[in-house]
Amino acid sequence: MPPGDASESAHTRQTTQVRGKQAFEAVEPTFDSPRISDGPAMWDIAANAGALDVNSRYAYLLWCRDFADTTVVARDADDRLAGFLTGYRRPQAPDTFFTWQVAVGDGHRRRGLARRMLDHVVGALRPQGVRFVEATVTPDNKASIRLFESFAEANDATMRVDVLFSERELGSGHEPELLHRIGPLD
Ligand SMILES: CC(C)(COP(=O)(O)OP(=O)(O)OC[C@H]1O[C@@H](n2cnc3c(N)ncnc32)[C@H](O)[C@@H]1OP(=O)(O)O)[C@@H](O)C(=O)NCCC(=O)NCCS
DSSP states (O other): OOOOOGGGSSOOEEEEEETTTEEEEEEOOEEEOOOGGGHHHHHHHHHHHSSSOOOOHHHHHHHHHHSGGGOEEEEOTTSOEEEEEEEEEETTEEEEEEEEEEEEOGGGTTSSHHHHHHHHHHHHHGGGTOOEEEEEEOTTOHHHHHHHHHHHHHTTOOEEEEEEEOHHHHOTTOOOEEEEEEOOOO
């Protein structure tokens, strides 16, 4: 994805309200496209996320090389990776952005990071004709389901849910992967 706008290009210190309860000083993360050197940290976050199919390090390195334009990483104040969202435009349906994996490091969760990464990448792709967002989620992944519901609500878009890959196809006791398809976006 193209680099973020000027407001995202520098770390800014600001007061953040967390769920209306507590105000605290926080350093805002920055969002940009991954570099190949981000691959190992992406692999680390995926391996520690708990709910992801972890791919090889090679896969993350290759992703950073070839799909950087449709991938976003969030960096903390120390320039360490706080989270990532990988995705691509479907070759047969380029109006559709498929979210492959999204993960946020433990210490950064529930602060809107995943939502902002999704907003960031989809916002950059909308001018290129993207009108639908897809992701597969297993039925027990409440955080991920809520993430995509929240995105659909904010965009006043409908979300359809269908089985994409069944337990039989995935094997090894893997839960089914339910396709969440959001859109059309205005
Ligand atoms: C799913 C995940 C990426 C969410 O990241 P996050 O930065 O904590 O999410 P956000 O803070 O942006 O929250 C997005 C929405 O989900 C909700 N949410 C987040 N975590 C939640 C949880 N554990 N339970 C219920 N809702 C949750 C938030 O309240 C928010 O909803 P809202 O807009 O109504 O307030 C993170 O939990 C994670 O890395 N999980 C492990 C990896 C994974 O399962 N990835 C998804 C499959 S590819």
